[in-house]
Amino acid sequence: MASLRDRVILLSRTPFGESSLVVQGISARHGRLSWMAKGAYRASSRFYCVLDLCDTLELEWQTAQGSDLHTLRAGSLLVRRAGLCADPRRFRAAMVLTELADLVSRAGQPEPGLFASLERGLDALLDLQGSPDWAQARFELELLSELGLLPSLEQCAACGRAAPPVRTEPSSPAKSRAAFSASGGGRLCPACARLLRAQGRRVGTMPLEVLEDARLVLGKGSAAAQLAGERLLKVRDLLERFLGYHLDTRPRSLSGFLAAPQRNAPAS
Numbered sequence: 001m002a003s004l005r006d007r008v009i010l011l012s013r014t015p016f017g018e019s020s021l022v023v024q025g026i027s028a029r030h031g032r033l034s035w036m037a038k039g040a041y042r043a044s045s046r047f048y049c050v051l052d053l054c055d056t057l058e059l060e061w062q063t064a065q066g067s068d069l070h071t072l073r074a075g076s077l078l079v080r081r082a083g084l085c086a087d088p089r090r091f092r093a094a095m096v097l098t099e100l101a102d103l104v105s106r107a108g109q110p111e112p113g114l115f116a117s118l119e120r121g122l123d124a125l126l127d128l129q130g131s132p133d134w135a136q137a138r139f140e141l142e143l144l145s146e147l148g149l150l151p152s153l154e155q156c157a158a159c160g161r162a163a164p165p166v167r168t169e170p171s172s173p174a175k176s177r178a179a180f181s182a183s184g185g186g187r188l189c190p191a192c193a194r195l196l197r198a199q200g201r202r203v204g205t206m207p208l209e210v211l212e213d214a215r216l217v218l219g220k221g222s223a224a225a226q227l228a229g230e231r232l233l234k235v236r237d238l239l240e241r242f243l244g245y246h247l248d249t250r251p252r253s254l255s256g257f258l259a260a261p262q263r264n265a266p267a268s
């Protein structure tokens with residue numbers, strides 16, 4: 001049995017017996033792991049009051065031979081994010097981040113990029129100057145990028161050429177719509193859109209302004225900080241339906257948001 005130590009963000013906690021916990025988390029260097037925290041509720045425990053969601057912890061554990069449940073030896077707090085619990089909107093967004101990290105991570109597979117994105121996302125949610133919708137959309141874009149599934153927002157996802165709108169609104173060009181397909185990888189040029197439709201693939205449309213706003217959230221500039229309210233909800237709608245399609249599931253923490261009518265659907 002080896003003894004290991006790593007930085008960890010917990011994804012779930014389940015009480016076990018009278019005073020113990022089974023916790024699951026994503027670690028910086030060892031991927032997603034599960035631990036038995038014996039006596040976690042006892043004041044004398046070496047991880048008493050440490051095992052909370054949303055914080056960055058340092059855990060030390062003994063690996064278990066032939067079992068995926070490791071034995072926690074000690075734990076300390078590196079970054080406390082207690083502020084997230086004080087604000088229901090920020091806490092809900094934090095639960096989306098942790099559920100998505102849980103869904104895409106694989107047990108025991110090191111995923112340092114995913115760990116870093118989750119840490120950045122939780123820190124961004126703590127920034128009271130910033131919108132929780134921005135932090136959530138930004139994390140979702142980073143996650144898609146980690147998975148190699150970033151939607152094409154500017155060029156055609158299929159041929160790489162320019163993807164002009166398929167429905168123009170001369171009075172309000174930003175409301176013009178480009179062809180868009182989750183299965184096709186994002187924005188499409190009119191010719192590739194026709195080709196995919198002919199193959200029986202589902203191709204819809206997306207307003208140019210929403211594609212542009214998603215690019216702002218992805219970019220490093222400060223322009224994204226000015227996005228607010230409805231515009232960020234539309235970017236989230238695009239990203240979360242795109243993620244749902246590629247993950248082949250509707251995350252529990254997003255079921256309310258995604259049960260609402262599509263925010264980017266064309267006006268009838």
Ligand SMILES: [Zn+2]
Nearest residue numbers: 156159189192
């Ligand atoms: Zn094309």
